[in-house]
Amino acid sequence: MKPISLFFFLFFAIYCHAQIYWPNDLAYLKTELPKRHQNLFFKLPKKEFNATMDALIKESMTLPKIVIGVRLQQLMAKIGDSHTGIRLTKFIDTSKVIPIFVHWFDDGFFITHTTETYKEEIGSEIVRINNIPIKTVADSIATLLVQDNQAMNKSYLAGYFCLPELLIYFGFIGTDEKVIFQLKKENEIFEKEFTVGGVKKLNVELPIEKKRIGDQNRRAFFWEKYIEADSIYYIQYNRCFSKESEKKYGNRKRAKKYPSFKKFQKKVFATIKEKPINKFIFDMRYNGGGRAVVARGFIEKLKEVEKINQKGKLFVLVGRSTFSSAVINAMDFKEQTNAIFIGEETSGNPNYYGSARSFKLPTCGVRVWYSAKHFKYAEEESNSFLPDIAVPVYFKDIITGKDAAYEAVKAY
Template structure:
């Protein structure tokens, strides 16, 4: 059995060493080739003494060291702690729990198994493919329930669960042990205890997460809100048809403002929105400063970032929100391969996108920065829309 397991890992390391440099557009654009190969060789030498979670953590660290957010490896997990986290302006907080862990809901986490959260962030970041702080903020909370990742990085004492040190807004708190559960039970445990916010009270950006695109007219402020969740066609209506219908609504309703919300859009096919952007740029009624807004954030990535750049360059839109998770000049056009023996999937970039002269700009920054706090989340507020609706 050990020989078979070793062969599985050797297959991954062989791909990283011999195949990935050939397939990636420019694998050594940021890191030194010699250092990359030394990391692979070092792991080869350690395979026989490391447990599987530690091996997969080291593999992820090698891939993340490339420095390309589009080049990553999918590490399977079999056990998770039934929690959901989000990185708010005031720290990493728990936003959903299993019934038995309700005490943790909306609490800020300060330690995991006695390790300060700042140290957890620093160490865990080494296995996350990212190019800027915004994308790290988007991805890291999604990794935290994965107890095998934490154990592999020596941040958790066991794969059976972890102890969280938490505090409320007043600084009062304690320690709470959260047992892990099989992957198959993770979502059901969370769904059983998910907070039931009234649908009509939810901020717009938290509505309809499963719809690729939708719009809503806010009669009181004469504002049309357009949520673009993913750059992908819906079967019932194409992006182009939807965009035409949206612009018809702009003309017919004498709107004061149009808001295009792309804060949760991680990409897809950027060309789908091009006809809409071109038509919008010619719509003098709404393409004006103070009337056209685009909301961006940590999840605005890949093709969505290309769309935001087009909106910025072709229209008079004001960008509101957080710096984007996508880097303006970046590698992309992703291809994927599934390795035969390990079953691991590796994504890699095949094209370089040069959008701006300043190659050192890590994110597209908003004109007006607004970030959500835990109290905003609990109180069903949206700092971005509040700014837009109050602006004149």
């Protein structure tokens, strides 16, 4: 694992330096969001939305910014659309953080990145914060997230543990600069005091023995590898973007920096023709979306390749970070091919509100995101796309480099 910049996870928080008049900004949101969203009240009753906004508008001039942000995001979460919301970190002082990054594995919450000061705590499981069970903390933070499925929580929830201002809001810690964590490492439970402060980079990472194949090149838009020992052709598809799609639908200048999926596809099908392939893997576990059209031509062509499109030979890996357009592509595989799906349930679901747009609140400049379209790709309503074979992600597997999903393909 590479060192992680805290600001990458905190969205480069920008403060509102101009004079802010919250009643006007919130009233603007109350009016604009229902007008712009494709169907804002598909889940949350309009009466509840208006009553909550009216109460917040009335109290806003006496409330701290963090309180306004949390209450606003909790309302957004109730709307039930994961493409609609605010960036809560715009309301939080992110110059003061607890110097850790936490990941939610199926066997617990573990510290995966920290600073040199706390290097002995790397790899520890968090049992309690300030003597409060971690489940209690997680349940409160979950109110900030759309509760379509557990995958959404697993993807984003643990990232908030490093924000003391948020933990103070929920009453888990005091206002001093010290936070006590109860940790577990090598079956020993102990306490560790963390100092809140300014941290630019978490440069101490997990001492992993080797990288899992799924973690070897996650920054690449897409890449491929023929694994001769297993006769497996592995494709990882991390972003639904390409030079061609960006040139046609997006920013032509940015398109110059993007890789060509057309060239990539040509290489993949050449390899399919040349190599003996026992199993073919298309890995979308870390694909957060983009434009579904990028991979659709690839899938349509692959379904015609008898050598690959067979039950027990074609596998698609999905997980908690599979979202939006990547879920659409998963549905494409399901409807058009004989693929077997392995991994975790996805954060996104086949029928969803998306095509995200945004507008700014007038005085504070906070951006509000909303869905402009509704997409329906499944006849039955579902809160997630479920794999045929569920494979949990355990902390120990990350350390040893075992890719359980890849191993499940091998064992099939």
